[in-house]
Amino acid sequence: xxxxxxxxxxxxxxxxxxxxxxxxxxxxxxxxxxxxxxxxxxxxxxxxxxxxxxxxxxxxxxxxxxxxxxxxxxxxxxxxxxxxxxxxxxxxxxxxxxxxxxxxxxxxxxxxxxxxxxxxxxxxxxxxxxxxxxxxxxxxxxxxxxxxxxxxxxxxxxxxxxxxxxxxxxxxxxxxxxxxxxxxxxxxxxxxxxxxxxxxxxxxxxxxxxxxxxxxxxxxxxxxxxxxxxxxxxxxxxxxxxxxxxx
Numbered sequence: 188x189x190x191x192x193x194x195x196x197x198x199x200x201x202x203x204x205x206x207x208x209x210x211x212x213x214x215x216x217x218x219x220x221x222x223x224x225x226x227x228x229x230x231x232x233x234x235x236x237x238x239x240x241x242x243x244x245x246x247x248x249x250x251x252x253x254x255x256x257x258x259x260x261x262x263x264x265x266x267x268x269x270x271x272x273x274x275x276x277x278x279x280x281x282x283x284x285x286x287x288x289x290x291x292x293x294x295x296x297x298x299x300x301x302x303x304x305x306x307x308x309x310x311x312x313x314x315x316x317x318x319x320x321x322x323x324x325x326x327x328x329x330x331x332x333x334x335x336x337x338x339x340x341x342x343x344x345x346x347x348x349x350x351x352x353x354x355x356x357x358x359x360x361x362x363x364x365x366x367x368x369x370x371x372x373x374x375x376x377x378x379x380x381x382x383x384x385x386x387x388x389x390x391x392x393x394x395x396x397x398x399x400x401x402x403x404x405x406x407x408x409x410x411x412x413x414x415x416x417x418x419x420x421x422x423x424x425x426x427x428x429x430x431x432x433x434x
Contacts, residue, residue: 188210189202189207189210189211189213189214189215190214192211192214192218193214193215193218196218197218198218198219198388198389199218199219199220199221199385199388199389200215200218200219200220200221201220201221201223201381201382201385202220202221202222202223202246203222203223203378203381204223204224204335205222205224205225205226205231205281205283205284205335206281206335207222207335208220208222208223208224208228208231208233208246209231209232209233211244212232212233212244215243216242216243217243218243219243219244219388219393219394220243220244220245220246220394221244221245221246221247221381221384221385221388221394222244222245222246222247222381223246223247223248223249223377223378223380223381224246224247224248224249225248225249225255225333225373226248226283226284226287226333227248228246228248228399230283230287231283233246234399237398237399237401238398238399239395239396239398240394240395240397240398240399241395242394242395243394243395244394244395245384245394245395245397245398245399246381246384246399246400247377247378247380247381247384247399247400247401247402248377248399248400248401248402249372249373249376249377249401249402254291255333255358255371255372255373255405256275256288256291256292256330256332256333257291257292257294257295258371258405259330259331259356259357259358259371260273260275260292260295260296260299260301260303260330261295261299262356262369262371262407262425263328263330263354263356263369264299264301265422265424265425266328266354266368266369266414266419266421266422266425267327267328267354267419269327270301270327270328271300271301271302271327272301272302272303272304272324272325272326272327273296273301273302273303273304273326273327273328273329273330274303274304274305274306274320274321274324274326274328274329274330275288275289275292275303275304275305275306275329275330275332276306276307276308276317276329276330276331276332276337277289277305277306277307277308277332277334278307278308278309278332278334278336278337279307279309280309280336281334281336284332284333284334285307285332285334288332288333288334289305292330292332304324304326306320306321306329308336308337309336310336311336311340311343314340314343314344314347315347317347318347318348318350318351318353319351321351321353322351322353327354328353328354328355328356328368329348329353329354329355329356330355330356331344331355331356331357331358331362333358337357338357338358338359341357341359341361341362341365341367342361342362342365343365344357344362344365344367345357345361345362345363345364345365345366345367346365346366348366348367348368348413349365349366349367349413349416350366352416352417354368354369354413354417354419355367355368355369356368356369356370356371357370357372358370358371358372358373359372359406359408360406360408360431363408363409363410363413363433364410364433366410366413367410367413368409368410368413368414368417368419369407369408369409369410370406370407370408371405371406371407371408372405372406373402373404373405373406376402376404377402380400380402384397384400406430406431407425407428407429407430408429408430408431408432408433409421409425409426409429409431409432409433410433411432411433411434412433412434
């Protein structure tokens with residue numbers, strides 16, 4: 188798809204996921220690229236400097252180094268403070284994201300005294316077997332990683348989590364609205380910022396002179412109906428922090 192955009196000689200490519208950004212960078216060194224990623228763009232090799240990225244690429248990062256996944260584990264731990272076993276879902280087809288999520292989440296789990304089982308899914312057809320596996324492992328909850336495969340299929344994952352009665356956390360409101368227990372992520376602000384940069388480039392600014400922006404606003408969504416069905420009492424501290432509570 189990235190190669191096709193290059194053949195069409197588009198004016199700018201907005202690549203609003205990590206795999207899309209990496210594909211666009213590999214496809215062209217001349218067409219301006221605006222990326223959005225939840226990871227450290229220097230670690231990913233997208234840019235070498237955040238203040239002056241240089242070349243044909245700039246963009247927005249909502250987190251650096253996969254820190255969002257351990258934060259999701261922390262939120263789930265607050266909801267399930269007695270849990271000693273949790274599961275993490277990653278996509279092995281995107282090894283940079285999967286390995287970073289796993290390393291960071293394992294470190295956080297160790298600090299909480301939690302045993303963490305890492306589960307893999309490379310496509311949506313593997314989702315059905317995933318939740319019974321969580322139950323089989325006696326994991327109290329599931330942290331869904333940062334991969335676009337999962338964030339793009341929030342409705343399916345939310346419905347499966349509700350059907351199998353598995354407390355699960357992903358990154359956005361839509362997952363919670365679909366039946367998931369809790370969502371924690373950067374919301375739509377990073378995408379808005381990427382859109383602003385795309386507009387500025389269309390007006391003539393050079394991407395290499397636009398510093399990489401870092402999203403700083405994170406949103407928490409809670410599904411009280413799901414919590415009640417799961418027998419979970421939501422702490423007052425989380426209710427106070429929540430941007431939206433669905434009843």
